[in-house]
Amino acid sequence: MLSRIADSLYWISRYLERAQETARILDVNYYMVLEHSQAAQRLRWQPLIDIAGDPEDFHRVHPEANSQTVFEYLAFREENPNSIAACIARARENARTIRERISREMWEDINSLYHTIHRFKPSEEIAAGPHRFCNLVKFATHRFRGVADGTLPHDEGWQFLRIGSGLERAEMTARIVDVQYRDLVEAPREFRSYDNHQWLAVLKSVGAYEAYRRTYLSRVEPERVAELLILHADHPRSVRFNIQETQAGLRAISGTMPGSYANEAERLTGRLLESLRYHRIEEIFERGFHQYLEETQQTCRAIGAEIARTYFYYAVTP
Amino acid sequence: MSNAAAALPPNLFDGYDPGPYYDEMFEAPGKPRPHYALLFQRLAGMQATQFQEHRHLADLAFLIQGITFTVYSDGRGTERLFPFDLIPRILPHAEWQHIERGLSQRVIALNLFLQDVYGPQRILRDRRIPRSLVYSCPHFRREMMGIEAPLGIFTHISGIDLVRDSNSGEFLVLEDNVRTPSGVSYVLENRLVMTRTFPGVFQNYEVLPIDHYPTELISILRGLSPRGAQDPVVVLLTPGVFNSAYFEHSFLAGQMGVELVEGRDLIVDAGIVYMKTIYGLKRVDVIYRRIDDEFLDPLEFRPDSLLGVPGLMGAYRAGNVALANAVGNGVADDKAIYAYVPEFIRYYLGQDPILPNVPTYLCSRPADLQYVLERLPELVVKAVGESGGYGMLMGPSADRRTLAEFRERIAASPRNYIAQPVIPLSTVPSHDPAASRFAGRHVDLRPYCLFNGEKVIVVPGGLTRVALQPGSLVVNSSQGGGSKDTWVLGANDVVADR
Incomplete structure (x- = not known):
C-alpha cells in the first residue's frame, strides 16, 4: 500500500470522527443550556470552543460565545479548519485523491454527504437550532463507518481507518472530560448546582449516558463519569477502548506479537494502554486529574506523529 | 385520421428539422433512419416531464459519483458536471466495421512513423515528408533518438477524432491524439448511467458491450514489463x-486494479x-x-516540474521501466504532420487510406499560406501544438478584429498554423432544456484504440462529443461541449426480442 494512500485513509477517519464529536457536543450543550439562565449560558458556551476550536481565532470573529456564534463557528465556518463543514470537506478531498482504492460505495457516501452539507444554509440552521444539522452529521458519519466496514477489505487500509478513529476519539474524549472538569472546578460557587447537569451533558455528548445508568445505578458523580469515559474496557467511546483499538490496528499492520513493539508509535500506545488498564480512577484523582488527562492527550499526539514518521513520510534515501 | 393525430399530446420531436446538415437520426423531417426507428417510437411517446425525470436522475448519478470537473474562479473551486445528453448516438454495424478498419490502419501507420522518425528515419531520407517540418515540431523529442520503445510500441493508446461531413455523409479524420488522450472514462460511465437511469431505450437493440476496455488496457501494459x-x-x-482529467485517472486505476501514483510517490535509484x-x-x-512529456522528468525536460520523477528518463532509456504512451509521440499528432498521415499509410503499408483526412492547408507552404490569408473568413485555423479547442479561429463566426489578429499571428x-475548410458536422437530436424539446446539435466521435504491437483493438463506439x-x-468540453452514449449495433442491428 502506498504511503500516501495510508495517510489519506487515516485522515479521512480522523476528520469524520472529529466532525461527529463536534456535532455531538454542540447538540447536547445547546439543549442543556436552554434550561439555564442568561448568565449561565455565557459560561457554558466557552468550553466548547476550548474543546473543539481555537479560542483566539474564535474571538477574532465573534466577541462573545453564545449559542449562535458557537454553532456558526463550529459547524459552518470555513476558516475554522476544525468546523464540521471543513472536516467533511477535507475528509472528502482525501477520499477523492484515493477513490480508486476505496469502495465505490464509500466514495459515493462521503461525496453525497459533502454535497448535502454544502446545501445547508447556515443562517437558516442557526435560526432553527443545531439539532437537525448535528443529528444528520452524527448518523452520516456512523453510516460511513458502516459502509467502510462492510465494503472495504479488512487489510492494512482498513486498519489505518481504525487507527485514525481510535486515536481521534481517545484524544477527543480526554479533552472533553478535561475541559468540562476544569470548567466545573473553576466555576463560581453560584453555578455549582448545575454540576450534575453538566456531567449528564458530558455523558450524553459522547453517547454514554445509558451505559452509565446501567453500569453504576447511582446518581451522576464526577468520579464515576470519569471512570467510565477514561478507563472502561468495553465502552466504544472510552479512552482506554480507543487506545486498545489503536494498538490492535498498529499490530495488525506490523505483525507485532503482544508484549513487544515494532516502532515508537506502538511503544507509546502500549505504555499508555497499560496505564489505562491498571490505574484506578481514585489514583488518578490523587495524582492530579487534569495533569493525567493532559499527558494522555500529549501521548495521543505523539502517537500520531510517530505513525506519520513510520508509515507516511519517507526519508528519501532508498 | 387527422383528428386522431390532432388529439395526441405534443411530441418531443415536433418541428424537429435537421436543416442542411446530415442528421444521424433522421433522413428527412419526421422520418427516422432504420436503425433509429425503434428509439424514435419510444421517445416520441414520452411526455416532456417524463423525459425531464430521466434527465434529472442521470445528472444526479453523475454528481453523486463525483464525475465532475473543477472550474477555478474567484479562488474557490466549483464543481461542474460534464453535460450528458440522453439521446444516444447510434452507429449501424456495417458502418462501424468500416471505421474500425480505417482506425486500425491509421494507428499502425502512426506507430511505424514514430519507430522510423526516432530510429532509421527512412521516410526523411526518402523525402516523403520535409525534414524541417519534423524537426520544427515542438513535440519532437531529440531525447528519444535511438531509444527502442519496449516491443516497438509507441502508440499504446490513441484517440482518433472523427467527424461526419454533412456534404458527403462520409467519416473524415479530424485529428489524431497519440500523447495522452483522455475521455474513455466518460465512455464507460455514460453507458453505466444510461443503463441505470434509462434502461427502457436499450430494449430490442443489440448494443455491443464496451466494458472490456480496462481489461484490454491492463493486459497490454502488463505485456510491456521489462522483467518478463x-x-x-x-x-x-x-x-x-x-488535473481536470483526474477523475479518469482514478477511474482507470481502479478499474485495472493498479496503484494511482503521483510523482512524489515514486523515486528512482540506480536506474530503477x-x-x-x-x-x-x-x-x-x-x-x-x-503526465505530458515536458513534466515527466525535471532532469531532462522542464526543470521546474514538480509533477514528474527525477531520473525517470534514465530508467526508461536503460530499459528498466516501460512508459505508455512512449515519449515523443507528439510529433505524430502535430496538426501540420497530420496532413502527411495519408502519405504514411501509403509509404509504410502500401495501402490507400480507408478514412480520409480533412483537406488541410499548411501555412508553412508559401502557396497554402497565401490561400489561407486570402480566404481566412471561410476557414478554420488551428495552432499546431494546441489541443482542446484552444488557439483556434472559426473564420465564418469571427469578428474583424479577431481575423486581423490571426492574420498577423499566422504571417509571423x-x-x-494550419487551416481547413469548415466541415459541416452531422447532428444528433439533443435535449434543449430551455425549449423543452429536441433540437439538432453537432457531434464528433472519438474512438479509443489500443495497440499491442500486433493488432489494434478498438472499443466499439467511443466518445460522442456534442456542441450543446x-x-x-x-465540441470540446472546455468550450461548453457535452457528451452522449454511443452505441455500435451488433451484426443484426436490431433484434426482435430478448
Whole structure:
C-alpha cells in the first residue's frame, strides 16, 4: 500500500470522527443550556470552543460565545479548519485523491454527504437550532463507518481507518472530560448546582449516558463519569477502548506479537494502554486529574506523529 | 385520421428539422433512419416531464459519483458536471466495421512513423515528408533518438477524432491524439448511467458491450514489463487531484486494479523506479503516465516540474521501466504532420487510406499560406501544438478584429498554423432544456484504440462529443461541449426480442 494512500485513509477517519464529536457536543450543550439562565449560558458556551476550536481565532470573529456564534463557528465556518463543514470537506478531498482504492460505495457516501452539507444554509440552521444539522452529521458519519466496514477489505487500509478513529476519539474524549472538569472546578460557587447537569451533558455528548445508568445505578458523580469515559474496557467511546483499538490496528499492520513493539508509535500506545488498564480512577484523582488527562492527550499526539514518521513520510534515501 | 393525430399530446420531436446538415437520426423531417426507428417510437411517446425525470436522475448519478470537473474562479473551486445528453448516438454495424478498419490502419501507420522518425528515419531520407517540418515540431523529442520503445510500441493508446461531413455523409479524420488522450472514462460511465437511469431505450437493440476496455488496457501494459511476465507492477502516474482529467485517472486505476501514483510517490535509484509503500520501496515495471512529456522528468525536460520523477528518463532509456504512451509521440499528432498521415499509410503499408483526412492547408507552404490569408473568413485555423479547442479561429463566426489578429499571428509564424475548410458536422437530436424539446446539435466521435504491437483493438463506439450551444461546431468540453452514449449495433442491428 502506498504511503500516501495510508495517510489519506487515516485522515479521512480522523476528520469524520472529529466532525461527529463536534456535532455531538454542540447538540447536547445547546439543549442543556436552554434550561439555564442568561448568565449561565455565557459560561457554558466557552468550553466548547476550548474543546473543539481555537479560542483566539474564535474571538477574532465573534466577541462573545453564545449559542449562535458557537454553532456558526463550529459547524459552518470555513476558516475554522476544525468546523464540521471543513472536516467533511477535507475528509472528502482525501477520499477523492484515493477513490480508486476505496469502495465505490464509500466514495459515493462521503461525496453525497459533502454535497448535502454544502446545501445547508447556515443562517437558516442557526435560526432553527443545531439539532437537525448535528443529528444528520452524527448518523452520516456512523453510516460511513458502516459502509467502510462492510465494503472495504479488512487489510492494512482498513486498519489505518481504525487507527485514525481510535486515536481521534481517545484524544477527543480526554479533552472533553478535561475541559468540562476544569470548567466545573473553576466555576463560581453560584453555578455549582448545575454540576450534575453538566456531567449528564458530558455523558450524553459522547453517547454514554445509558451505559452509565446501567453500569453504576447511582446518581451522576464526577468520579464515576470519569471512570467510565477514561478507563472502561468495553465502552466504544472510552479512552482506554480507543487506545486498545489503536494498538490492535498498529499490530495488525506490523505483525507485532503482544508484549513487544515494532516502532515508537506502538511503544507509546502500549505504555499508555497499560496505564489505562491498571490505574484506578481514585489514583488518578490523587495524582492530579487534569495533569493525567493532559499527558494522555500529549501521548495521543505523539502517537500520531510517530505513525506519520513510520508509515507516511519517507526519508528519501532508498 | 387527422383528428386522431390532432388529439395526441405534443411530441418531443415536433418541428424537429435537421436543416442542411446530415442528421444521424433522421433522413428527412419526421422520418427516422432504420436503425433509429425503434428509439424514435419510444421517445416520441414520452411526455416532456417524463423525459425531464430521466434527465434529472442521470445528472444526479453523475454528481453523486463525483464525475465532475473543477472550474477555478474567484479562488474557490466549483464543481461542474460534464453535460450528458440522453439521446444516444447510434452507429449501424456495417458502418462501424468500416471505421474500425480505417482506425486500425491509421494507428499502425502512426506507430511505424514514430519507430522510423526516432530510429532509421527512412521516410526523411526518402523525402516523403520535409525534414524541417519534423524537426520544427515542438513535440519532437531529440531525447528519444535511438531509444527502442519496449516491443516497438509507441502508440499504446490513441484517440482518433472523427467527424461526419454533412456534404458527403462520409467519416473524415479530424485529428489524431497519440500523447495522452483522455475521455474513455466518460465512455464507460455514460453507458453505466444510461443503463441505470434509462434502461427502457436499450430494449430490442443489440448494443455491443464496451466494458472490456480496462481489461484490454491492463493486459497490454502488463505485456510491456521489462522483467518478463512474473507479476509486473503497473502504476498509473497522474499529475494529481487538481488535473481536470483526474477523475479518469482514478477511474482507470481502479478499474485495472493498479496503484494511482503521483510523482512524489515514486523515486528512482540506480536506474530503477520504486514506489513508496508503508512497508518500504517496491519496484515499478510499467508506468501508464498521464503526465505530458515536458513534466515527466525535471532532469531532462522542464526543470521546474514538480509533477514528474527525477531520473525517470534514465530508467526508461536503460530499459528498466516501460512508459505508455512512449515519449515523443507528439510529433505524430502535430496538426501540420497530420496532413502527411495519408502519405504514411501509403509509404509504410502500401495501402490507400480507408478514412480520409480533412483537406488541410499548411501555412508553412508559401502557396497554402497565401490561400489561407486570402480566404481566412471561410476557414478554420488551428495552432499546431494546441489541443482542446484552444488557439483556434472559426473564420465564418469571427469578428474583424479577431481575423486581423490571426492574420498577423499566422504571417509571423506560419509553421505554427494550419487551416481547413469548415466541415459541416452531422447532428444528433439533443435535449434543449430551455425549449423543452429536441433540437439538432453537432457531434464528433472519438474512438479509443489500443495497440499491442500486433493488432489494434478498438472499443466499439467511443466518445460522442456534442456542441450543446445552438449552431456551434466546437465540441470540446472546455468550450461548453457535452457528451452522449454511443452505441455500435451488433451484426443484426436490431433484434426482435430478448
